[in-house]
Amino acid sequence: MKIMVYILCFALSFSALAQNDNIFNQANDAYADTNYKEAKRLYQNILKDGQASSELYFNLGNTYYKLEDLANSIYYYEKALKLNPEDKSIQNNLAFAERMRLDQFERLPDSEVNKTFEDFIQTFSIDTWSIIGIVFLFVAALSFGVFLLFKRTFVKRLAFGICLGFMLLSAGAFAMAQTQLQQVKSSVYAIIFQEEKNLYEEPNTKSNALFQLHEGTKVKILDQFRSFYKIELPDGTLGWMTTDNIKKI
Structure with a gap:
């Protein structure tokens, strides 16, 4: 009985996704035809259905910009950038929209040390840092296994040194992930x-x-x-x- 329920839920979910894909395409067509109000309505319907993506937010940002609704345009560009921070199109459109607002501020300059550290933390995402930490921990575990199995002093010392080194690297990677997570939580x-x-x-x-x-x-x-x-x-x-x-x- 449970299997049938799971199958039914999966089928309904798949159907909803297919329907939203169809609505998304309709919204794109409406936008291409300069029918921006209809495009907005269709995009918002997808959001109301609980579906969200950087592409959807980006298209909504573009649509609101065409409708001369600057606040909503910037809002949805920001939400798109939050999901896909490396996307150049989102970055460029957001920067263009920000130049249209009345309030312009000079950012406080960061110290060179803080900027370097921040750039290093942002090199990878939280998930990537975590995966790197797990890989390093796995290598450390293998090295410790070699340390336990082999009898030769040189091999044992080398394996122990590698194990210790990768444990430190793993701890560092997890620390980067935790630091980035705390930054996300504290940055509202x-x-x-x-x-x-x-x-x-x-x-x-x-x-x-x-x-x-x-x-x-x-x-x-x-x-x-x-x-x-x-x-x-x-x-x-x-x-x-x-x-x-x-x-x-």
Whole structure:
């Protein structure tokens, strides 16, 4: 009986995927025909069905850009980039859309040491770092097996040294994966969907308003107190803003 249920679930899932592929193609055709409102409706229907991919988000970003909805355009480009950070098309379109928004900030320069370390961590994804750690650990286990099986002193010393070295490399790879994971968890970003939104000194609308931010601006969320987010801007400016009309990426 359970087997029949699994088969039925698989069949329904396969049917849903095929249907969404058909809708995706229809949306692409609508976009190609400059029917952007219809393309948006079809793409959003796929999202409502629980299906998401970098391609879908990217196409939605393009569609909203054509509809002159800058906030949604940047939002979906960012979501596409989150799933596929190496895609040059996504990077280029996002950069172009960001140049259209009102708020422009100079990023705080990183120290050379921090930049080098960050670049090294980002060399591989979390999954890739984990796989590298597992491979190194496997090599260490094989070397330890050689150490136990062979009697010659030279071989035992060599095997033990290799085992120790690959254990350290494995620990390093897992540490890179963990560091990158912590960065992802601590880096919560959001896009402003309001034409003008005040940034306050304190989590209180009666406190001093530092300045206004505009739709499409990307902010980093550091904390939340009641109906306020504590946010950080790319130039290091800190402040508080209400949680309405701001959507986490």
